[in-house]
Amino acid sequence: MSYARSVGNSYSGFSIESFIVIAGRDRGVAFHLCRGVPVAQAVEITTSKVGVKIDKVFVAVDVGTALDPRNIEAQLQSENALAK
Numbered sequence: 410m411s412y413a414r415s416v417g418n419s420y421s422g423f424s425i426e427s428f429i430v431i432a433g434r435d436r437g438v439a440f441h442l443c444r445g446v447p448v449a450q451a452v453e454i455t456t457s458k459v460g461v462k463i464d465k466v467f468v469a470v471d472v473g474t475a476l477d478p479r480n481i482e483a484q485l486q487s488e489n490a491l492a493k
Contacts, residue, residue, distance in 0.1 A: 433455060433457065434453065435453070435454045435456060436452065436454075437451070437452045438452075439451075447470070448468070448470045449468070451467040466489050468489065
């Protein structure tokens, strides 16, 4: 578990992760219960001799009624930008 994954909550959080490998293309799926809020993430990457390229990131979170949906979207986007 890395620090950037959920800004400190992953120290004591419970995560389930799995990976699917398809000849140079990889996919990873993770689930985390963050302070009672379910969060899921799927990542598609390409691996080569040069390194790893993140192709797509999908995030799903159930916060209930969002008072400011733009703020939630910004937090999820910035978390992924920091994790890269």
